[in-house]
Amino acid sequence: MSRAAELTADGLLRRLFLRHALDEQRHATLFAERARALLAAAANAGPVRFEGNWLAPGERGLDDLRVEQQSPESLLAFLHLSEKAAAGRFQIYQEVLAADPQTRAVFREVLRDEAFHMTYTDKQLGRIAPRRRGWRLWQAPLGRLWKAYLRLAVAVAGAIGTVALLVQYFVLLPPFALLAKRSQRRELPGWAPVPTSSGKGQYR
Numbered sequence: 164m165s166r167a168a169e170l171t172a173d174g175l176l177r178r179l180f181l182r183h184a185l186d187e188q189r190h191a192t193l194f195a196e197r198a199r200a201l202l203a204a205a206a207n208a209g210p211v212r213f214e215g216n217w218l219a220p221g222e223r224g225l226d227d228l229r230v231e232q233q234s235p236e237s238l239l240a241f242l243h244l245s246e247k248a249a250a251g252r253f254q255i256y257q258e259v260l261a262a263d264p265q266t267r268a269v270f271r272e273v274l275r276d277e278a279f280h281m282t283y284t285d286k287q288l289g290r291i292a293p294r295r296r297g298w299r300l301w302q303a304p305l306g307r308l309w310k311a312y313l314r315l316a317v318a319v320a321g322a323i324g325t326v327a328l329l330v331q332y333f334v335l336l337p338p339f340a341l342l343a344k345r346s347q348r349r350e351l352p353g354w355a356p357v358p359t360s361s362g363k364g365q366y367r
């Protein structure tokens with residue numbers, strides 16, 4: 164968001180992007196603090212059995228947003244849809260977190276900002292591209308769909324790679340190992356003289 168603020172020539176967008184950047188920074192701090200408190204509380208609860216990180220989008224470079232390559236309209240459309248999705252998710256999280264009022268309070272606070280981000284991106288998109296607003300909002304999810312496909316393709320490629328290696332190990336390798344064992348049995352133990360054409364040893 165800071166990079167987007169640097170790049171835009173529109174004064175109002177720059178101010179909004181900067182505020183957005185500061186909000187996201189504050190959210191990161193809030194989440195990190197809460198996560199640290201939860202980790203400290205769970206330190207005695209035993210080892211973690213399931214890590215679901217690989218299910219989540221992000222962290223693989225696929226979801227990186229290259230601000231330089233985006234037009235202001237497509238950036239605003241992307242931001243609007245992302246903030247809308249985040250607001251929807253945070254709403255659910257805070258609803259189900261009745262048992263954890265502190266984490267619920269974090270989500271409630273973040274949700275207020277997300278609602279603002281969702282609204283301002285839509286308004287600004289309407290201001291700078293009033294006629295293309297609908298098209299941009301329709302077009303932006305296609306990029307997300309493509310990234311979802313790429314994530315799936317990476318997961319499938321990983322699975323195929325694992326299967327191919329397992330087949331190599333258990334099907335292709337055993338015959339060679341068997342042949343190597345058989346030829347090993349035919350070998351005489353210890354040193355064996357190697358006959359040369361002159362009948363003399365190699366170094367004589």
Ligand SMILES: [Fe+2]
Pocket residue numbers: 187246249276277280
């Ligand atoms: Fe946000």
